[in-house]
Structure formats: structure tokens, C-alpha cells
Amino acid sequence: MTTPEKTPLAITTINRGLPAGKMPELRMMPSPSDANVYGDVFGGWIMAQVDIAGSLPATRRANGRVATIAVNSFVFKNPVFVGDLLSFYADIVKVGNTSITVNVEVYAERNRLQADTVKVTEAVLTYVATDSDRKPRKVPPIETLIHALPGQAG
Numbered sequence: 001m002t003t004p005e006k007t008p009l010a011i012t013t014i015n016r017g018l019p020a021g022k023m024p025e026l027r028m029m030p031s032p033s034d035a036n037v038y039g040d041v042f043g044g045w046i047m048a049q050v051d052i053a054g055s056l057p058a059t060r061r062a063n064g065r066v067a068t069i070a071v072n073s074f075v076f077k078n079p080v081f082v083g084d085l086l087s088f089y090a091d092i093v094k095v096g097n098t099s100i101t102v103n104v105e106v107y108a109e110r111n112r113l114q115a116d117t118v119k120v121t122e123a124v125l126t127y128v129a130t131d132s133d134r135k136p137r138k139v140p141p142i143e144t145l146i147h148a149l150p151g152q153a154g
Contacts, residue, residue: 017117018107024087025104026053032082041080046106046121050074053088054102054125061092061100062129063140069099072124080120084108093124098136101126 018024026049034045051068058066080086087107094101106121131137 017115018087018109019089019105022089024053025056025090026086026088028086028088030080030082030084030086035082039082041082041084043076046076046080046086047071047074047123049086049088050104050106050121050123051125053090053106054104054123055127057090057092058100058102058127061095061139062127064137065130065132065134066100066127067130067134068125069128070126072101072126074121074123076121078108078118078120080108081110084110084120086120095139098138099126099128100139 028049030041030045032039035041055066055068085108087109088104089107090102090104092100093103102125104121104123104125105119108118108120110116110118129137129139
């Protein structure tokens with residue numbers, strides 16, 4: 001009787017790759033100080049990076065300062081390890097009167113010589129546009145932002 005051969009780990013690993021045609025807002029590699037003694041990166045560290053990544057498109061859309069007002073959802077889908085290269089993708093999903101809601105997805109490139117990529121986190125955060133006194137202000141209409149771009153006729 002023969003035993004079936006085991007499939008190599010690299011073949012059984014799901015390799016989804018990074019989202020095609022999109023640029024990450026942020027790329028980070030956690031260091032040993034961002035992890036516990038087993039090399040698992042702290043969820044709080046990941047949450048902080050997600051907040052930064054989500055604030056970048058919100059700040060551009062608000063044309064100024066924003067503050068996080070809600071973490072609507074946050075799911076850790078896979079662990080993150082020291083040495084993973086994390087790519088944070090952020091997309092605005094809703095713009096209100098003073099608020100901007102952003103979806104953030106995080107992918108980890110593991111064993112980069114073998115190019116294993118897994119989705120590790122997804123979150124939805126809401127930011128509010130604020131003025132210099134840190135009071136809520138209206139998000140400018142998109143037309144105002146387009147005319148404010150350098151080199152654009154207005």
C-alpha cells in the first residue's frame with residue numbers, strides 16, 4: 001500500500017495577490033516591537049495603521065483636517081507576523097454633509113520569495129471634516145476640489 005504524496009505548502013496557500021489596478025495608501029512592515037513574544041503583531045498596532053490609511057483619502061476629499069468619529073466595523077481575517085509587508089487600500093464609500101466613510105482592506109505579503117499574499121484585515125471607518133477649532137465643517141462639493149487642482153482651469 002502506498003501513501004499519497006503531500007502537496008507542497010506553497011501550492012496549498014491561497015495566493016490572491018494584491019488588488020489589480022489599485023495603489024495602496026500605505027505600506028508598512030511591522031517590527032518586533034509591534035508584536036508579542038510569539039511574533040504575532042498586536043491588533044492595536046494594525047488598527048492604528050488602518051486609521052492612518054483611511055484618513056488619507058478622507059483628508060484629500062475634505063480638503064483639510066479630519067478626525068475619526070467611528071470605527072463602524074473591523075475584522076481581523078488572518079494573523080499578521082513580524083516581517084509581513086502590509087499594503088493598506090482605502091476607498092471612500094460615502095460622503096455626508098460633514099462626514100466621510102472609508103473602507104480599508106489590508107493585505108500581507110508573506111515569504112516574499114514565494115509571493116504568498118493574504119487579506120488580513122478589513123475595516124470601515126467614518127471621519128468628520130473639522131475646522132481650525134476642531135469643530136465639524138461641511139465637506140466641500142467635489143466640483144470645488146476639481147477647480148482647486150493645480151493646472152486646472154477654473
